[in-house]
Amino acid sequence: MTWRQYCLVLTLGTLFSLAAWVLILVWVNPDESGRLGIILFYASLLAFIGGSTILIGLSREFPRDRAAPLRYQPARQAAGRGLAIASGVLLLLILLRQGLATWFSGLLILGGGLLIFRFTRRSRSPASYDH
Numbered sequence: 423m424t425w426r427q428y429c430l431v432l433t434l435g436t437l438f439s440l441a442a443w444v445l446i447l448v449w450v451n452p453d454e455s456g457r458l459g460i461i462l463f464y465a466s467l468l469a470f471i472g473g474s475t476i477l478i479g480l481s482r483e484f485p486r487d488r489a490a491p492l493r494y495q496p497a498r499q500a501a502g503r504g505l506a507i508a509s510g511v512l513l514l515l516i517l518l519r520q521g522l523a524t525w526f527s528g529l530l531i532l533g534g535g536l537l538i539f540r541f542t543r544r545s546r547s548p549a550s551y552d553h
Contacts, residue, residue, distance in 0.1 A: 423492045429480065436473030442466040468512050476504035503539060510535050 443466040450459045479500030483493075514532060517523035523531075 425492055428492050428497065429477065432473055432477060432480075436470060436477065439466050439469035439473060443470050464512055464516070467515075468508050471511055472505045472508035474504075475507045476500050479504050507536070507539070 443463070446459070446463050446466055450462065452459050452463075455462075480497065483496040483500065510532060514523060514528040518525070518528060
């Protein structure tokens with residue numbers, strides 16, 4: 423699989439999850455749907471935020487030749503970071519919904535998590551990644 427194919431599949435999946443999230447916002451009444459509606463809302467939001475953050479993380483790793491083979495180490499790292507950030511955002515939204523957090527404390531927690539990611543990641547040269 424090439425970088426172009428991987429990014430195309432990831433972009434289409436992210437757009438599909440965005441469309442699902444918008445449809446859930448428009449058509450699903452949380453009072454009538456109960457837990458299923460809430461689960462669908464958060465699952466589609468997780469997929470959208472996760473896909474978006476993975477694409478943002480991969481944007482630093484794009485090779486000049488888009489038809490180059492996919493290097494799995496940077497793709498795996500971007501996926502792990504993206505899903506962790508999306509999970510953190512989702513957890514904060516759930517805490518806000520339950521009244522266990524405020525917007526200010528949520529922003530502080532999210533900012534702290536992003537700082538931890540920034541300063542704990544390993545910096546390796548792109549040439550040293552395994553295929």
